[in-house]
Structure formats: C-alpha cells, structure tokens
Amino acid sequence: MTERFQRRGRLRKAPENFVDEGLASDITGKGLNEERRDFLRRSFLAASAGMAAASSLATAAAPEGDPAILKLPEHSTTLGKPVVTNPYGQPSRHETALLRRESPGLTRVSAASVSFAPLQGLFGIITPSGLHFERHHQGWHDIDPTQHRLMINGLVKTPKVYTMDDLMRLPTVSRMHFIECGANTAMEWGNVAVPSVQYTHGMLSCSEFTGVPLSMLLDDCGFERKVAKFILAEGADGSGMTRTIPIERALDDVFVAWGMNGEMLRPENGYPLRLIVPGVQGVSWVKWLRRIEVGDQPWGSKDESIHYIDLMPDGLHRQYTSIQECKSVITTPSGGQVLLDKGFYNITGLAWSGRGKIKRVDVSVDGGKNWKTARLEGPVLNKCLTRFNLDWVWDGKPAVLQSRAIDETGYVQPKLNELRAVRGTRSIYHNNAIQSWLVAESGEVSNVQVY
C-alpha cells in the first residue's frame, strides 16, 4: 500500500515457508492438552475459511496441506538476545530504509545543506531524534559540554558567563514544540519535481524540549527593561549564525534547551545548548548557542538580510518574517507511495501553526471540491504538531488528496493560488500552501499542483 508497506513486500499471497506463528506454537503443544489443540486446530481452519471470505482485509493463508504449518519459527523455539545487547538501543535491522536523506544538488556543499525527515514513515507527533531533520550552515560539531559557555551581555546590568552546570541547576521547563525550517516546501513555489513528502515537507520535526526560560536568565543578568528592544542569539559554529528576536517574544515562551525527547540534544541539533523559539522558523532556534546579547535595535545580520527573506511581487524583500503560519500535509498516502488495491485506507497527516493550537483539519479526496473533518489525535498542544486521521475507502479511480488546517486564531491554510496572489512565484521561504497528492488508477501517488 504505502512505501512502508512496500518495504514489507507486496504481499498478495503467502510468503514461502509460511508459518502462522499464532497457531503453530499451540498446535505443536508445549504442554497443552489434546482437547485444546483440537480446538485451536478447528479455529485455524475457521480462520483460513474466514480469510478466504474476507474482502476488506486481505489476509495471507497457509498453503493447503503444507507440512511447514507445524514448524515453529526459530524465534519461538530459541533463547533470544540478552538485555543490554545494545545498552543504547537501535531500530530493527528491517527498518534500514527509513532514514533522513539529503536532496542531491540542493546546495553546493554537504556541510551547508539539509537532510529531510522521512515523514511518510513516521507516526504520531514525536519525531525520533535519530530522524530529526538537519540544516547546517557550516556543518555540525560534537562540542565538549564541559568547555561550552553561554554569555549574556549587552544592555544588562551584570553580564554573565554560564557553564552547563550553572544552567542545569536552574528551574527547568519541558515543552513539546514543532520546528520547521523557513525554507520548508520551498521548491513547491514553482514546480512539482519534488517526488515525496520527505522532500516537500521534511524540514519539519517535533520534540519535547527541556531547558531554562530565557526570561529567567535575562532577569539574572538584570537586563535594561526600559531600553531593551531586541536580543541577538549567536551560535558557536563557524557559520557565525546570529538572529535578532524581539524582546517581547524573548520574554514570552523562548527557552534555552539542553534536553530533547528525554535526553541531551543530539550534536546535529545543537548539543549541548540551543535556543527554542516556539512557532518561529528554525533558523532562529540557534544551535550550539554561545551568546545572547540584549540591544535596542535589530542587528540586520547576514542571516536576516540576505537569507530567510521573502522576495515579494513588487521586487522588495520582506525581512524578519518569522512566524511559521498554519499548515498541514497528508503524509500517507503521499508522493512515491503505491496503493496496492482499492478498499479501506487510513489517511493520516500532520498539522501545525506558529500562532497556537490547531482547531480543525479538513481533508478532501477530490482536489478541494468537498471536505471532511479529520479526527485529531491528542494531545493538541500549543505550537506543536497535531496528528490527524481520516477513514477513506478508495474506489480505484483517480483521486486528489488535500488537507487544510485551521488554527485557533481562525486562520485557514491557503490554496497555492491564494498564496501566490499575495507573494508571487519568486519566493523561497514560508510556503504554507495546501499540498495535493494525485492517486492514479494504478495506485501510484504523485505530487501535483491544484489551483
């Protein structure tokens, strides 16, 4: 059905050497009495009959009379691996296809590039840290936390330098938030060459972050409340990454984090310290954070003057766009996946808004003519991914799947032509248009633009 399922093989019939694991162990005994064995044998026959009759659920049947039916799989008869075989656990050897991937040729140097999260194979709202998207401007480093420092200076009474120990004994908060690169879905402004949701929307991840509120650190340094208007966040990598953030936002829900999904940040995600700026584009979530400066005007650094700006139809650049507006995408079925047969499918996807909680997600299977409201999985959190699901019975005819999110401010995710009417076609950043996936009669799903 989906890429995920394809990896498991396109099962239309039973695999060779098929053994029904549920049944076999009981048939062979293991101390069960004869009566029970007979019962289970009868159950299996009924199950096989049921399978043949089942239309909505294609189940795999054992080859008739195959003696293999009495053979237990090896894992049901042998001693398995001991605990702490992996003191730090790893995914199954059968899951090696689900990886973050670079889009070849997107940038000139892989150290200043992007790796995309494989959204098509992810569940729920938490992104596994091993599959969190990457965007580096001069590569990543694994910084020694005992050597790392955070300095707070500028318009403060007492500039201070904090060690990791200093920070980690302070009052902490833990919050789940999405992070999306401002350039996510950038290619969609102009074309449909991007084949899969991993590359159209994969600069998106969501984690539970833990750290200390920035407001607490600014208070600790006695920042000049009357004149402070902005802060500058600076990273310790070679790219000299610096971003201006208005003081109101900095004092609101911004925090300085060391924890991500229960453990220390991963090196690619800013270990040992990064700024969390909920709802704002990823570039402001400065990684390997080493300095916060308090000032009275924006800095206009290279990363806010040349990059991460929006080229508008009138030729002017819009600067300091930062909030990631309400957006959603169907992750299954999505581009590159194949529906193996008509029938029931669970349409699933993600919705998010930089302005608060998701209120509703509508799904269309006819390119936006008709909409149904999807189920939202809980918890529905502020500036966090929300998972949606909708039942769908595919009739085998071409279908165009779309999702449309609405956030708690009432903002409705725009159609591509609505967005283009305002922003033109020369933008790179901040594309939050409705995404369309075409399901062909063959079952193949592809990226299309529907106006």
Place this chain on the structure above:
Amino acid sequence: MTERFQRRGRLRKAPENFVDEGLASDITGKGLNEERRDFLRRSFLAASAGMAAASSLATAAAPEGDPAILKLPEHSTTLGKPVVTNPYGQPSRHETALLRRESPGLTRVSAASVSFAPLQGLFGIITPSGLHFERHHQGWHDIDPTQHRLMINGLVKTPKVYTMDDLMRLPTVSRMHFIECGANTAMEWGNVAVPSVQYTHGMLSCSEFTGVPLSMLLDDCGFERKVAKFILAEGADGSGMTRTIPIERALDDVFVAWGMNGEMLRPENGYPLRLIVPGVQGVSWVKWLRRIEVGDQPWGSKDESIHYIDLMPDGLHRQYTSIQECKSVITTPSGGQVLLDKGFYNITGLAWSGRGKIKRVDVSVDGGKNWKTARLEGPVLNKCLTRFNLDWVWDGKPAVLQSRAIDETGYVQPKLNELRAVRGTRSIYHNNAIQSWLVAESGEVSNVQVY
C-alpha cells in the same frame, strides 16, 4: 552537582586551556569594529567581576591574562561534518555514560532479565527509545515483519489472521502512556541496598504509541459479546508469554501498536507488534504479539499464577493485580548523585497513575514533616508520566527528599509503613511507596527508608 554534572567534571575552577567561546569570537574580530570589540571586552571584565560576586551561580572564569582567551575553539573556525553523516542519528560521544544497565545477579540468565532506564539523567516525560527499559522472559528477537502475523480466535464469529500490512491500513490512534514493570521498586520492600533511582525505579518508561484499537479488531472478527468475558494475549517469543485481560478493559483503551515515539517499535520492545494496556503492569503489554484469544474465563497461565502475584501477610497470594497505582519519585537529586555546594537546585521527578491523570505532587525536604506543592509540566495526560519541578535552596545541612503524588481519583501515594501494614514485607510486586533520598552534609545522596 548531579551525576549528570559529575560526568562533566566537578568544575570548581576553570578547565585548562579555557576559552570563553561566547566572547572569543567577538574579541578576535570577524569584521567587528573596534568600538564593539572594546564594548565586548568591557562586558567580559564585568562578567568576570560578576562571576566572582555571584553566589547562587558558580561560573567559571578565564585565567587572568591567559593568551588563550584570544584563541577560538576549533569548532568555531572549521568546517563541521556534513548532513547525513549519520542517516540515523546518535547521541553525542560525550553522553556515553547514560545507558540502560542490567543489575548484576538479579536473575540467573541475562536473556531472562531486566535492563533499567537511567531516570537520573532523563528530562521531560518522553523516554528516548534507545534508553527504554527492557524485561525479557526468554530474550529478544528481531522478527521479520513480512513474516509476522496476528491471529484472533476463540469466541469470535470469524477467526482471522492479520499481516502487518492489514493492520497498518486500519484507522489508527496515537497516545502517550507510561509502562511500568509490576516488579519496579521490588527491592525496596525489604532493604535500601539499591543505590540509585536507575535501579529503584528504572523499570519505567513513557512513549507515544501508535496502533489500532483492539476493540476494532474484535469487532472485525465478530466477537461473542454476550459470552466473552476475557481475552488472552500471546507473544511470539520462546517464553510462551500469555496474559489474561478482562473484556471491559480490552474494549476500553487497549490497542495493538507498531509505532513508538514516531517510528516502528524497537526489537527489544516487541517489534513489530505489541499490546498497549494503559495503566496496567508491563507484563500484560505482550511483546511480539501473535495471538488474541477471546474466552469466558481467565486462563491462569504460568505468568499469572506463579509470577506477578502478591504474597500477602496471611500467606495467600493475590492474583490478577494489574493496575499500577499512583506513584512518584524524585529523579534529581537522587541516590548516587552529589551536590557540590549549597545553594539553589531544581528538584525534579516523575509522577504517574494507572487510574488516570496526576492531580498534584507534593515534595518534602525534611522527611515528610512539611510539604510544598511542585510545579507540573504540561501536558498532564491520562495514564502517562507527569514531570514535576520544585525550586530548592539547600542550606548544606542533612535533608531527606520525598515526593508524594495524588491522582485524579483522590488516591494519595502511601508511605512505606502504610503499604507494609496492608501488604507485609514479603511482596515482590506493586510497590508504590514514597521514596526517600538522604542528602548528607557532604552533598552525597543515598537511598534511605523513612517510616
């Protein structure tokens, strides 16, 4: 301060070759004008002075006149590693001490043993999947999902066998729940030999799980509503793990999961399929799930007759105890950690209840004489871990730290003597008593029993 901090070195003075990363890059220039450099240099002097004066925050100062102050760290001047250096990311090389660990000698065979999650170093409520605790009865296997089947039989109209493909196209739910082994904190019934929270409470983890409601599968097979009273869940490993679950519970919030924290289950946690039984002890969350049987009476299998039963003071065994009652534990500071100096600390820990949401957590620093209400981090979810935090200024004198959770039913976590009055001292399972940590004048934290 904590074990986490100890790993970073017991920093009382600046490390050798100290370079303040936040400052150095600006002092050395990179296009900054002289005025700004001067300002930053003054800021640093102020910062150093501030540090000397700071009592609550011990900060590391640069050696006076050290020319190293002008030297940038290597990671600020070099090209870092490219994206997808690790297509599936890994923790920092500096975090190798935080691992799940086996308690030597706890069981005779490592394949039928336990590995404990390092709660003392975890943040928030999500357990990183790589550090999820393990409890196997005959070792773990990495089962090929294309070969795996789930059978539903017994008192059903149409017994069925499902492939993973069959299951994964059905309507799915995603929910965050804790899982706790019924034997967690077992050793505390009798003694205080267990040194750390990893070993006292580390058979506890929490994840976002994704799967299909069991009620939907039972409906699909047409289970006999009038006579069905129980289900039996059976695993595919060699231990023949089987657990009885009342039908009311099975139809309530139980689901059959393949997803854990956004990706497929890990092999040690039941890949590709395990039962999720929210609020119930871990043994019922059958891993490598291969069969669900519907019946009209409990099965009394070995794992519910000989194991996971409570030996009561009158010599009788209490069977089919399953709900994990309301419980909490302080994870930092905790046994084995060391407070390096008096002053401010963030007391943090976890609370949970198998009966619903956590309503309140109180913390005592004097062995239960006085209590303060801790801050609960959101989201506070049903049958899920809840993170709590409390500000504490340690005066350097001996202190006994305790936490006491109250759930939404009004149930209050009991003291150890209250629990013993009912259950005696010969139990193994289901110890949810208040945990006490003694902070000695030396700053060393140890496990003590307070009555």
